[in-house]
Amino acid sequence: MEPADVWGARWDACDNTLARQYMEVACSKQSLVILAADLNTMSGLNDLVDQVGPHIAALKTHVDLVDDWTAESWAGLCEKAKAHDLLIFEDQKFGDIGPISRGQMAGIYDIRSWANIVTAHGISGPDIVDGLCAGWTDVGREGGVLLLAQMSSRGNLLGLPGYTDEMIRAGVSNSGVFGFIGNGSRANELAELRQKVGNQKLIWTPGVNLAVGDGEMGQRYGDPRDAVLAGSDGIIVGSGIYKSDQKDEVAKAYADISWQALLERSDI
């Protein structure tokens, strides 16, 4: 199926190279699943990608959680991800000024050299996006920044009047912005976010689970199909997959549900 047909207006309006690449990968793998691999060993990460790689479209990492990280072992994981046609999404939640963020893409983790997508807060102002993109440019690569528009954590300040609006205003017009992180657990708020964002940018959402409402530590999950129908373009799933005894089957179930919901949304 052609991305232009499946993604419709989103495909046409999109102005970030990586966002288009994601939409293509999602079509070829028939999955909108981003695996949140919040693990702290290289062997755990490698095993997980081996098991669920065919059913996911992107791999969300926290490189700084990995206790036995080495440059070589990480390069191996990235090769594995590439072999599975996965985009690599480092969820670093950058929050410094532009020039420092550019430097933080280097250092020994050298995020600029292997991540296709990174998260950032808009709190320090819009220059962070340019700083992060300059980091990729420094090594002759391109990438995309996901700005955090919604979170589900207790007492978070993203809901303060003006915060999301201001972030979206500055973010939508910047071609370095891949999209926004929304909250998949509340479909109505997600639909509002989609209306504000328009079609030019993607929205990815954590907070979804096949077992709705069944979260840990009081977290409430939303239904993945509802999230996609409300405007999510990628569902971020972590423990729902990696804590399961049938990881590959569960990952495939999330893939099927997300893909069917996308077709339904596109009227195909």
Next chain:
Amino acid sequence: MEPADVWGARWDACDNTLARQYMEVACSKQSLVILAADLNTMSGLNDLVDQVGPHIAALKTHVDLVDDWTAESWAGLCEKAKAHDLLIFEDQKFGDIGPISRGQMAGIYDIRSWANIVTAHGISGPDIVDGLCAGWTDVGREGGVLLLAQMSSRGNLLGLPGYTDEMIRAGVSNSGVFGFIGNGSRANELAELRQKVGNQKLIWTPGVNLAVGDGEMGQRYGDPRDAVLAGSDGIIVGSGIYKSDQKDEVAKAYADISWQALLERSDI
């Protein structure tokens, strides 16, 4: 001179162990200078601490900017800092949820094992402070979190109505909070911040320079003496020191000015 005399109400009200430790160090070294060592080589960092160590009270690091970082070389730098009686302040600007932030204190940088103080945004909610403190507890240490209350970067969203108030409200009552980062370039806004924060927490401020108004890239600097008189308890100075040809003399000049301003503020 006794810290209780010099710091007055701040010393009495303070509830974070590291904040007291800083106030003691500042008195013994007669300096409120935090050196922002935004360098990307280990040799540059070591040389800098060798040159200005006697005149500063704390060392602000960005561990993830260092291109030739190794665990061993970093441990050596931390030993050197300790020998100069410096607190180590990793300016990581954490911005994730509590449990992830706790994990980010580990990993190969193992920030929890050498940093005395770290920065965090309050954007994800107050649980980030508990997560970071749990990171220190995991290795039997104590630390303090500096929450960002003001920034000077273009289009930053810290000035949105309610943001700073909400952060201060949640932060002041948490003994894991060392204090707040204010903006040293505008003394009147800093004085307002001090009024909101009260005496229980420290305020540290970047954005000061002996050459007032002489910033790079359009940044405006404030006068260090004005900042301390307006309520800053620590002045964060970077290129003003490390780009100078007389690093130790310049560092001593900042130390003298900040210390004299503190005595003036305390009426000693």
